Amino acid sequence: MxxxxxxxxxxxxxxxxxxxxxxxxxxxxxxxxxxxxxxxxxxxxxxxxxxxxxxxxxxxxxxxxxxxxxxxxxxxxxxxxxxxxxxxxxxxxxxxxxxxxxxxxxxLQNIALAQVTTAVPLTEAQQQSICERVQDFTQASSVELQTTLDPTLLGGVIIKVGSQVIDLSLRGQLRRLTLQLT
Missing domain, CATH: 1.10.520.20 (N-terminal domain of the delta subunit of the F1F0-ATP synthase)
Known part of the structure; x- marks a missing residue:
């Protein structure tokens, strides 16, 4: 074992x-x-x-x-x-x-955990917006945010809920653009 x-x-x-x-x-x-x-x-x-x-x-x-x-x-x-x-x-x-x-x-309480990675700290309004969108997406009764700062993102946000990852960062957009061009 x-x-x-x-x-x-x-x-x-x-x-x-x-x-x-x-x-x-x-x-x-x-x-x-x-x-x-x-x-x-x-x-x-x-x-x-x-x-x-x-x-x-x-x-x-x-x-x-x-x-x-x-x-x-x-x-x-x-x-x-x-x-x-x-x-x-x-x-x-x-x-x-x-x-x-x-x-x-x-x-037990139907709470979604959203792990959010950003380049800069989020404002209250941004956190609230993310919570609302994740709640709509997951149909959870509420959302718990865990935020992490990563200056290498350049800007934008990466949201991970369960096994789903939503990459809205500039680094991710540049990576996708590079793949499209090659």
Whole structure:
């Protein structure tokens, strides 16, 4: 069995349990916001991920750190789930559990994820326009934007929704023009 298959067998039950707990308590949106916060903290501080993944560090020390970092920031039930992951020595999968939870939450609530790459930051009006078009295109109840800046695009935008990619960038237009001319 590959390491990704093992991780999937570990990650899915925890993510599904968090979805079930959040739905059952009527706090799924709170859990989603808190999990986005946790994922952002993990992404911005790789040292925290390394610390939590280190098998030499005692479980109690990891739980104490989780308490210090997240106690006033996330829902107490979610903090207990993090401690459970630590007790079961699964805390190294926290980032993957967060991603899987958000995937399941989007599917459950019919939210489309649009990954948008631009050369310059988008204005609120541009973000709203993209959300409306993606919502019409996907028939989703709402749209979540993940924006990335890429100055090599020169201008325009690339929108990825699921497996579909809409390339409206200048770089993409130049590439298509080159193919047509050759």
């Amino acid at each position: 590959t390491s990704s298959a093992i991780a999937e067998q570990v990650v899915d039950p925890y993510a599904e349990a968090l979805i079930s707990l959040g739905s059952g308590q009527g706090i799924l949106d709170t859990f989603a916001a808190d999990i986005r916060f946790i994922a952002a903290v993990l992404q911005s501080t790789p040292e925290l991920t390394q610390f939590l993944s280190n098998p030499v560090i005692k479980v109690e020390v990891k739980k104490s750190l989780l308490q210090q970092v997240f106690a006033d920031q996330i829902h107490p039930l979610l903090l207990n789930a993090l401690k459970l992951l630590t007790d079961r020595r699964r805390i190294m999968f926290l980032g993957a559990v967060c991603q899987r939870f958000l995937d399941l939450q989007r599917k």
